[in-house]
Amino acid sequence: MIHRSTVHEVLIAVFQVRAFSDPDSPELAVLLWQRALDPEAGTWSLPGGTLRDDENLATSARRQLAEKVDVRSVAHLEQLSIFSEPDRVPGDRRIASTFLGLVPISTEPTLPGDTTWHPVSALPPMSFDHGTVVAHARHRLVAKLSYTNIGFALAPVEFSISSLREIYGAALGYQVDATNLQRVLSRRGVIEPTGRRAPSGKAGGRPPALFRFADNSIRVTDEFAALRPPQA
Template identity: 55%
Template sequence: MNDATSRAGAGALQAEVLVAVFGVRPVTCTADPDRRSGRGELRLETLLWQRALEPEAGRWSLPGGVLLGTEDVDSSASRQLAEKVDLRRVTHLEQIGVFSEPGRSSGSRTIATAFLAVVPTPAATPGAATDDADLPADTRWHPVEKLPPMAFDHQQIIERAATRLRGKLSYTNIAFALAPEEFTIAELRQIYAAALGHDVDPTNLQRILTRRGMLTATGRTAPPGPTGGRPAALYRFTVTKYRVTDPFAAFRPRD
């Protein structure tokens, strides 16, 4: 089946792929000398593009589009990210569900396969883009807790994807996908806290992740901060391939 044939049969039923991309990013994307010392504030954000044409012109959408007849949903997700928002590298990608409610979009009935994608924290990643100016003109990062007016059911998809990500932080090693290659415990605590939406005790976090065999000391230390003090040890994730580490664990806010 070629692309033309696939599109020709889309009048009654159409398939699309949508991707909710998450990253833990600095609240302000200007240079922050305190970021490396663990004092720069981070938050969970999602990557959106603004629709220029009807339907829903001016509203914000998840990266995505029509599933072509020559591709599966996984390859389509990667293509959509590259074409729509110029994102060509993610550290984790997984399918989170199918959205098939009649009337979820205007025009022909459209069934969406939704994905969760993760990119690493840019604050401590050498060469990573840290400013929206590096993105296409119609694309911006937005805080998950303060989304702009969204098209169709895309807010619902973001909420489901964010819930999935937060849940997986408690029983898998998915944090490797959010973190830079090397980090201090203070930096890792910030990433967990931003993604989870509540504070995380650094001592408890280190103890749990060490017990699960998730952390490896690099033997190196971070550059000292502006106030001096003892250099903090640098760690990395032992395994950078997604896996379940503890199916019964949960990080929760302290009472």
């Protein structure tokens, strides 16, 4: 058989909730850069690159991201699965370890010219299997919003419940009730009141209380959906 060399690469799906057309209904967006050169020139790719000898995967992911976005703005990063089909890209074999990264709303990191945010509901033509990676990452995010405090990595430091509702709605892909969101997250100790209030909006209305996330790293908050250990 033809001798092929194998390299290990890292690919990161970085998500942020952003306003596109309507500022009142923001959408989940993913960071992509457009390939200038073949193969697949013109298609859009996830940030990433080759693993170095002296770094582990998480370190590499942060280093690769630094080329596209201010890494300090990435509030959460976690491993997804590996894409290992021998022919997933042309040329040398590339085994891809994929990651999910999250950037809080309304941070605006400066981006290179080839790089922009795209709503996940309308992705441009994607390079290789990168569209599949985005789908996996979105699925993981939706699942973890239900049973962890991962929302901390999408929300600002302080927020009203209704703005948090917009963030969850955008990330999940369906509307959630603000009342119940507050109750669920409060009971689990995921969010807590700051005691401060925001000014009321342009059209008047009662000024909202401000909340914050209790932790700024991921924590499982509802481990057993069923088959819990006995209480006694």
